[in-house]
Amino acid sequence: MSNYFVYCPDCGMEEYDTIEKRDAAAHDCIQHHLNDGWDEAVDQVVAGVITSRATQTDLKKRPPDSEIDENGEDEHGSDWSGDFEFICDYKMIEVAA
Structure with missing residues (x-):
């Protein structure tokens, strides 16, 4: 996993x-x-260290259709009315140095 980054407004x-x-x-x-002079966006180039990443947490797989009621909810009240294969959350998790 990469721990360093560069951001450039032209390249992402x-x-x-x-x-x-x-x-x-x-x-x-x-x-x-740098062309005939410096582009004004040059001072938007940044480099750094990645300390945390958005990471998938609390993964819950879709239950069988027989466990989803007419409102699209399971026994815990989770909404499965869409075609979701799973639901989850994302949290910032510190990366290893």
Whole structure:
């Protein structure tokens, strides 16, 4: 899993597994903004360390149709009226250094 990133307004966000790759990419992004002069967006290029990621939690698989009532709910009141195969939540989870 990548722990470093570079964001460029023209190219979006890219992730890297080493600081050296991140720094080289950041340099390339900065150079991308040099034409006859500096593009005003150059100061929007940023590099950093990823400390947390949105991570799927509390996964609950769809119960059999026989366990879903006429309102689309299961015995716990979860809404399955759509074609969902599962429901879940997402939380920011700290990544390992």
